[in-house]
Amino acid sequence: MKQWMSRLIDQFNFENQEEEVRSGQFKLNEDRATILYLIDILNKNLFEFSGHPVRKIRSELDDFAKGLMSGDPKKIDRLLFRFREFYNSYRLDEYTYIMKTFSDFRAIIWDFVEQIGEDLSTEQQCETSLMDKMEALRESVESSSLEELKEKSLNFIDTYIEYQENKDQRRVRRVEAIKKNLDTVKKQLSDANENMRRDHLTKAYNRKSFDEQIRQQSNLNKISGGYVSLMMLDIDHFKKVNDTYGHAIGDFVLVELVKLLKSIFEQNHCFVARVGGEEFAILLPNYKIEMAEKMAERALEEVRKAVFVEGETTISFTISIGLAELSPGETVDEWMKRADAALYFSKNNGRNRLTLADPKKSLSVA
Numbered sequence: 001m002k003q004w005m006s007r008l009i010d011q012f013n014f015e016n017q018e019e020e021v022r023s024g025q026f027k028l029n030e031d032r033a034t035i036l037y038l039i040d041i042l043n044k045n046l047f048e049f050s051g052h053p054v055r056k057i058r059s060e061l062d063d064f065a066k067g068l069m070s071g072d073p074k075k076i077d078r079l080l081f082r083f084r085e086f087y088n089s090y091r092l093d094e095y096t097y098i099m100k101t102f103s104d105f106r107a108i109i110w111d112f113v114e115q116i117g118e119d120l121s122t123e124q125q126c127e128t129s130l131m132d133k134m135e136a137l138r139e140s141v142e143s144s145s146l147e148e149l150k151e152k153s154l155n156f157i158d159t160y161i162e163y164q165e166n167k168d169q170r171r172v173r174r175v176e177a178i179k180k181n182l183d184t185v186k187k188q189l190s191d192a193n194e195n196m197r198r199d200h201l202t203k204a205y206n207r208k209s210f211d212e213q214i215r216q217q218s219n220l221n222k223i224s225g226g227y228v229s230l231m232m233l234d235i236d237h238f239k240k241v242n243d244t245y246g247h248a249i250g251d252f253v254l255v256e257l258v259k260l261l262k263s264i265f266e267q268n269h270c271f272v273a274r275v276g277g278e279e280f281a282i283l284l285p286n287y288k289i290e291m292a293e294k295m296a297e298r299a300l301e302e303v304r305k306a307v308f309v310e311g312e313t314t315i316s317f318t319i320s321i322g323l324a325e326l327s328p329g330e331t332v333d334e335w336m337k338r339a340d341a342a343l344y345f346s347k348n349n350g351r352n353r354l355t356l357a358d359p360k361k362s363l364s365v366a
Helices: 003-012 016-021 030-044 054-068 073-142 146-197 207-224 237-244 245-268 289-305 332-348
Strands: 228-235 271-274 279-285 308-310 313-315 317-326 356-357 361-366
Touching: 016 054, 016 271, 054 073, 054 245, 073 146, 073 279, 146 207, 146 228, 146 245, 207 228, 207 271, 207 279, 207 289, 207 332, 228 237, 228 332, 237 245, 237 313, 245 271, 245 279, 245 289, 245 308, 279 289, 289 317, 289 356, 317 332
Parallel strands: 317 356
Antiparallel strands: 228 279, 228 317, 271 279, 308 313, 356 361
C-alpha cells in the first residue's frame, strides 16, 4: 500500500483496520483512497452555516468514510451514489451561504453610502435656496425700488444667517452621524474579518489564517534573521473519543484543548491555529528549537495531567507533537513537511510524546 494511503488511514484511526494495515493485509484501492482523502479535507475545513451544523456534517462524513472501508462492492456503489448527492447538496448550500454573506456586507456599505448621499443632497438643496435668495437680491439692486431693495436685503440677511447657523448644526450632526456609521461599519467588518480568520468551534485561528501567518513569519525571517519554530500537534486516538462519547464530547475536548494551548502559548505571543479536525499548529516567533522544546514539553505535561469534566462525563487524553525550527534557505513547504513528519514519527512510535526534526531532516524522539 502506498505511503500516503497508509497515512490517510492512520488519520481516520480505523481501529479494526489498524493491525491489518501494519501487517500489510488490509487492501484499499487508490480510487477509494482518493475519496477518503476528499472526505478528510472536507472534514478539516468545515464551517458552521444554516442547516448544516458542523457536528452533523462531520458525523455524516465519518459514516461515508467507514462505509468506504467496507469490502462489499454493492454497499460501496450505493454509498458512492449517496456521497455524490450529499456533496452536491452541501456545496450548493455552502455557495449560497457565502453569496448571502457577501450580499450582507455589500448592504452594510450601501447603507453607509446612502446616508452620506442624503446628507450631501440636503446640503445642496440648502445652498440652492440661498443662491435663489441672492439672485433675487441682485435683481433688487438693479431695480429702482428702494423699498424692494430694503425688503430683499433684510430677507437675504436673515436667510444667510439662518443658513450659516443651520449649516454649522448640520455639519455637527453629519460628522456625528458619519462617525457613528463609520464605527458601526468598522466593527461589523472587523467582526466579520475576525470570524473568517477563526475556527468556528474552538476560536483558534483557522487554516487560512495559519497559511498567511506562516508565510509572513518566513518572510520576516529572511529579512531580519532570528529564529522561529513550528509545532504540529494532534490529539491521540481522537476518533475513539468520538466513537465512545459522541461528537458533542469530541467538540468539548477540542474547545478545552485550545483553551489550554492558548493559556500556555498566546501569552508568549505565539500563534495557535486549528489546521485540521484534531490537528493544531503553533508558530513560535523568536523561539530557537531549545526554547520551543521546553514549551512543547510543558504542553505535553499540562495535557497529561488535565482532567476535563462535561456533565457526567470525565475524560482525559494525550497529544503527540512534532517540532521544527526554520532553517536558513528553507521554504515554508519544506519546513511544514519536516514538522509534519516529526508529528507522524511521534504518532507511529507510541504517541503521547514530542519528536524534534533537525535541519538535516533526521528525527530524534524527546
